[in-house]
Amino acid sequence: MSQRVYNFSAGPAMLPLAVLERAQKELLSHGDSGQSVMEMSHRSSEYEAIHFKVEKDLRELLNIPENYTVLFLQGGASLQFHMIPLNILKQGEKAAVIVTGNWAKKALAGIKEVGLVDVLASSEDKNFSYVPKVADKDVSAYKYVHYVSNNTIYGTRETSIPPINHPLIVSDMSSDILSREIDVSKHGIIFAGAQKNMGIAGLTVVIIRNDLLDLVDPSTPEFLKFSTHAKAQSLFNTAPTYAIYMAGLVLEWIKDLGGLKAMEALNKAKADRLYNYLDASNFYETTAAKEDRSWMNVTFKTSSEDLDKALVKKCDAAGLVNTKGYRTVGGLRCSIYNAMPMEGIEALIEVLEQFKKENA
Numbered sequence: 001m002s003q004r005v006y007n008f009s010a011g012p013a014m015l016p017l018a019v020l021e022r023a024q025k026e027l028l029s030h031g032d033s034g035q036s037v038m039e040m041s042h043r044s045s046e047y048e049a050i051h052f053k054v055e056k057d058l059r060e061l062l063n064i065p066e067n068y069t070v071l072f073l074q075g076g077a078s079l080q081f082h083m084i085p086l087n088i089l090k091q092g093e094k095a096a097v098i099v100t101g102n103w104a105k106k107a108l109a110g111i112k113e114v115g116l117v118d119v120l121a122s123s124e125d126k127n128f129s130y131v132p133k134v135a136d137k138d139v140s141a142y143k144y145v146h147y148v149s150n151n152t153i154y155g156t157r158e159t160s161i162p163p164i165n166h167p168l169i170v171s172d173m174s175s176d177i178l179s180r181e182i183d184v185s186k187h188g189i190i191f192a193g194a195q196k197n198m199g200i201a202g203l204t205v206v207i208i209r210n211d212l213l214d215l216v217d218p219s220t221p222e223f224l225k226f227s228t229h230a231k232a233q234s235l236f237n238t239a240p241t242y243a244i245y246m247a248g249l250v251l252e253w254i255k256d257l258g259g260l261k262a263m264e265a266l267n268k269a270k271a272d273r274l275y276n277y278l279d280a281s282n283f284y285e286t287t288a289a290k291e292d293r294s295w296m297n298v299t300f301k302t303s304s305e306d307l308d309k310a311l312v313k314k315c316d317a318a319g320l321v322n323t324k325g326y327r328t329v330g331g332l333r334c335s336i337y338n339a340m341p342m343e344g345i346e347a348l349i350e351v352l353e354q355f356k357k358e359n360a
């Protein structure tokens with residue numbers, strides 16, 4: 001086997017080695033079933049045991065209240081930009097979005113195709129390098145307010161739930177779910193694609209307060225109603241069985257580490273180590289406002305695009321891959337999700353320090 005790299009990709013992202021090894025061990029026969037999870041009927045008792053254990057572990061880790069339903073869907077986080085307004089907005093009702101980056105803009109565009117929507121606040125004036133303040137905003141006219149908890153492309157995050165007084169807050173947690181403790185009960189809906197911090201592509205988790213399941217217009221196509229999937233316990237049609245199984249392995253890995261409190265402490269230590277190095281370097285410059293910096297996606301640059309390019313190359317050669325920044329930000333973006341070990345951060349800093357010595 002060729003040597004494994006440290007993968008700083010924004011998504012799909014690296015998985016914990018222990019999770020991959022376990023999947024490998026169980027690949028040909030899950031338990032004593034004599035078959036791979038990939039080959040199992042989604043109606044079999046073996047599969048159902050996996051399915052409901054994943055839900056149980058997710059509820060436990062995120063401390064999801066009883067009056068919330070967990071859904072395992074497909075269509076990516078992107079389908080939720082349409083599915084949520086389809087289920088929640090009645091004719092004439094309006095949503096609002098806190099526009100903190102590309103994914104918030106996509107949500108805005110998605111909602112616009114289905115109903116009415118306003119920008120509550122935006123940080124586009126400074127290329128989304130900060131998170132706008134919303135405490136003084138009047139949100140009483142809106143059916144729901146959508147925010148992105150971590151801005152994958154720009155490397156910013158909401159340090160806590162936006163301080164707005166609204167009964168229906170929707171959060172896209174695709175790039176930081178399970179990275180820190182969150183208060184689910186302060187939200188109406190939380191959703192996240194699994195491929196960044198929860199597993200592999202093909203699964204989207206939606207956590208929805210039960211009273212919201214009944215808002216949908218009866219004429220909405222059956223498949224697009226949350227209530228359809230809730231009634232069927234996410235087995236209305238063939239579920240993304242292997243992606244759900246992989247998410248289960250990731251959840252067990254987090255539980256073994258000590259749960260979200262321990263995960264959060266590890267993530268803070270990793271982010272602190274990298275940002276502290278960059279801040280002290282006198283060579284690298286981070287692109288996000290200090291108080292809003294993401295613990296998951298670290299965006300920074302050198303003094304020139306040519307140097308940035310050379311640095312990405314040097315990282316590649318050292319087995320630190322996918323460090324190139326998104327084109328609207330430039331520089332580098334190193335994604336350090338749950339699965340990135342501290343050793344990966346240390347290896348990155350070593351290369352950054354060498355590069356600095358060669359080019360300062």
Ligand SMILES: *Cc1c(COP(=O)(O)O)cnc(C)c1O
Pocket residue numbers: 011075076077078079103148150151152172173174175193194
């Ligand atoms: C990656 C990402 C998405 C898109 O996820 P898909 O599963 O590809 O649709 C949406 N929101 C955020 C915050 C993301 O990071």
